[in-house]
Amino acid sequence: TGSGKTHLANLIHSMSPRSTEPFLHVACGALPGELIESELFGHVKGAFTSAHADKDGKFLAAGNGTILLDEIDVLTPDQQVKLLRVIEQGEFEPVGSNRTLRVKARIIAASNLQLQPLVEQGRFRPDLYYRLNTLSFIIPPLRKRLPDIEPLARYFVHFHAGQLGIDVMDVADDFVEALLQYPWPGNVRELENAIRSAVIYSHSGRMTVDCLPTHILSGKAGPGNDPSVSGFFSVRRGESLENRMELTEKEMIEQALLRNNFSRTNTARNLGISRVTLYNKMRKYGMLRKNE
Incomplete structure (x- = not known):
């Protein structure tokens, strides 16, 4: 799938x-x-x-x-x-x-x-x-097609930047490297959603690793990083409770935005917070574009 x-x-x-x-x-x-x-x-x-x-x-x-x-x-x-x-x-x-x-x-x-x-x-x-079966194609999961990830990612960057009216001039090496390290259990569909999210969060016309959803950077599937789904999460050595809570909150906002096709009104409703509160949290975590 x-x-x-x-x-x-x-x-x-x-x-x-x-x-x-x-x-x-x-x-x-x-x-x-x-x-x-x-x-x-x-x-x-x-x-x-x-x-x-x-x-x-x-x-x-x-x-x-x-x-x-x-x-x-x-x-x-x-x-x-x-x-x-x-x-x-x-x-x-x-x-x-x-x-x-x-x-x-x-x-x-x-x-x-x-x-x-x-x-x-x-x-x-x-x-x-x-x-x-006269002519058939077997499409392996994306994790077994690593050479396909970068060209697909660049295609989705170009496509969604055009759809959203956002100028993206460059894709950084660390951005591509993070994509190659992630297992992509949701295959191409998950890759496209992650790229669309990254385009929205991009700054200065450049796609960097900081634009990617947090769960991509952790190398773990998104739902498994959502405490409301998994019921637990890991804490790194030396990490404070405050930092972990902020990271978890950012992940939940990212996943809610993806589920709601980046509609802030629907995302706020889904998270049980006001639209103003959602905006303030997105600003806190650097999830707004520079002109907002």
């Missing part, structure tokens, strides 16, 4: 002749089972209780572009049959309709689980598996 499947699929799309067409990502595992077919194939008015109007599905909305079907291992046997038909014959019917529509989009499928054992267990159709 979070190993970079979406980024790879997006890269395939952006480097193909279909790059000017839509790229759609469908997280099958995030959809209720009974709504997956409606999401993919669309439906007509009256097809089910809440179908108050016709709706196009993702296969139609993708046009001549690319559609990524993530977590296809959650599909039921009936849904697998219909997907196989889409792949082999390029056609489907919206839910509640007998009108056959054509699929023009390229289909990329992804799974967090190995499909071969699911085939052996009778949970995944062998014909669909072999059809999908």
